[in-house]
Amino acid sequence: MQERLTRLGQEVLDQANRLGVDAEVFLLHNRELSIEVSDGQVETLKEAEEMGLGLRVIKDNRLGFAFTSDFSPQALQDVVQDAVSICSFTSPDQFQALPSGPKSYPSLQVFDPTISQTTMEEKIELARQAERATRQYDRRISVIERAGYEDSEFHSLILNSRGIKAYAQGNFCGTYVFAVAEEEGDAQTGFSMSIKQSLTDLDPLAVGQEAAHNAIRSLHARSAPSGRVPCIMEPYVATRFLGMIAQMVDAEAIQRNKSLFRGRLGQRVGSPVLSLVDDGTYPGGIGSFPFDSEGVPSQRTQLIREGQLVAYLYDTYTANRDKTTSTGNGRRSSFRGLPSVGSTNFMLEPGTLTLEELMNDIPYGFYITEVMGMHTANPISGEFSVGAAGLLIEKGRLSTPVRGVTIAGNIIQLLEQVEAVGSDLRFFGGRGAPSLRIRSLSLGGD
Template identity: 50%
Template sequence: MADFMEIARFALQRAAAIGAGQAEAYLNNSKELVVEVRDGQVETMKLARDRGLGLRVLVGSSAGFAFTTDLSRTAVEDAVRQAINNAASADPDPYRVLPEPPPAYPALDLYDPAIHRAAVEEKIELARAMERAARDFDPRVKIIESAAYQDAEIDVTLVNSLGVVATYQSAYCGLYLSLVAEENNDSQTGFAMDYRLRYDQLDPGRVGREAAGRAVRMLGARPVTTRRAAVIMEPYVVTGFLGLLGPGLTAEAVQKNRSPFAGKVGQKVASPLVNVIDDGALDGGIASAPFDGEGVPTGRTVLIEGGILRGFLHNTYTAARDGVKSTGNGVRGSFKSPPEVGTTNFFIQPGTTSLEDLIRDTKQGLYVTEVLGMHTANPISGDFSVGAAGILIENGQLTRPVRGVAIAGNLMTMLQQVDGVASNLTFYGGRGAPAIRVAGMSISGH
């Protein structure tokens, strides 16, 4: 990171010399390993590295951006000139500002050296063990579509001309499995994944059994008749809906009039059981970092509390426009783009009821384990109609598997009708949710 700091300072110095009023250098170095096995044999192994500098400059109140993967002094100086040229053709905007240095950043433990130290052969064995566990779970597991181990290491350095100087190192590792179970000319898919900041927390046996269990339980699935009934959605399905919700809870969407939550702060937008949180400093969170893509400290932002909308996610720009403080949600995909407003560890807070009790408490309904076509939902109006699969609930018991049905409704209405939140908060990357029960939904069958 020492050479990163030197490159960042050189970039700022050149920017000031060429005419930038303010400047920010963001350097990122990442390394990613992906290993896929099939039938115990390594099918693909990919090691990718990416490093570079993203530079933002302010000339007056016009912002310019440029990036380079070549970190030589000549290339960095070229990027500085490009950013300044880009600022010259941008419209002035008084809200384009850089953040001041904060008093402190949260202290987070994000780097487990065991991820780096573990031999590739050991990582391959984790993928093999996951595949074996799935096949051992049930002889009807016939095809392994993908059994993968993945890890990444990331170094970030951010320096701006107002005095922000910040660095961090992080790493994560994970397992992913997708497979097919077959019986009587019927085939059903199942998957499971587990991503962690700690190498020793990976459990290939559990991931293998979970993926196999998901496929096997759906064998023999068939539609049900059209009805209106209670729907319990398992955590993975809920995180899909959360993905729809996230953009609408950014101040950027509100300011562009693209959010169903615009003008509703302080109002009831969901059931009193619903609490939605974004926490960029969450302990163990895959998306945790001490600061965001602008050098603003991350932290916990309560967006919906007891069903009441409390506020929105901000970066420095949207915060300046609204006259508030940034929530530390200036996220970057990489050094190749300037920060935008986005979620970090974004989740629905768990309740106190076990999933088993939630099912037991549901006389008739559908336990939804999969939805298809979530991308067709309208994130502005909240309207959706998606294919669904799951297990029928009859007299508080999971009975037979169901496929070939659709559930339809409106996201805002659905949030209001949540009447049960389970305790099983599960994260899938940066989004997490427990199972939730919606009092009544339209289920279209045959």
């Protein structure tokens, strides 16, 4: 695959160079598999494979872009002509430039050959194992809405006129379960998912058991009194808030004045117990890769250190605007689009406390297991008001399940209210967090 991608990429780059433009060729070959089972039988099985090329060119500070999935000689000529011709319609921008090379890339283990060597029947069995584990966990599990296995393999090549030449392959796999528990006329849902870069790290039994546990612990949930109470966020909930924070440290959002963190470098934006990093080299991380979508080496970027904002995330364009260097965060999900700033493995660094230690001195509080409506949170003002579910904390222990409440506040105030960080760092896709203890949060209920 590397040889084919390199041949195609070099052919297109040479054509573009002959027309006197700076050019970048991005080639991506991707294969995806999705399996869902129901009562042990395969409900759906989908395989998809795609390969395409995106061409970015810069002429007189003007940007042009075109893409194709047709690799015939004529189509390759057309994509070059299209990209170059578009330059005449775009406005000059002094910050448009491609990264220079050659680069030295970190050596990362991001490809597990076992995933592709595993048979289809064995992958189906992984989905079945997750489903069986859910059913066998407790008699109150009445329905398994979805149980499945997924994997993806991708090959990426980037060549540009300034010496960048980068190729790597990666893959990952995962299982998931959505379950329903019923008892005495009440029904509640629970889910679990796990995505790993190594097949041996995947544990479908644990996924199934967690989905069942999450459904059962929510049975007979009720509302709770309104007020300000101490809270603990489960890792999954904390990662939902990380999605909001990721937008706030995006240099493009900063430059467009669409982030609460604009102008706050060097200032305290959270509790001293909080440290936030983006690490494209994190071992086993789903977002780990030797380079970003522009061929810039991946790196570890400290964003918040002990509550102080110390950096933003940059791609090449936003770095040029701020007269700095890219942090290796030029990201794109497809050959059909241009790169933009995006996170890799975006995580809050763990502390040393267990969950029991986090809550053992809370006389009354709220343990948050789920939030709904995070898309309504405003990364510019930092304001949020979202639905929540979880369990009450009484005398340092989890007690009554809670549903139908809201939590509200401002993200800066929330970060400042974090008084302790758990040791239970867990990733959900490219975001990871431990449990967080919040001194006080506004709870809206009865």
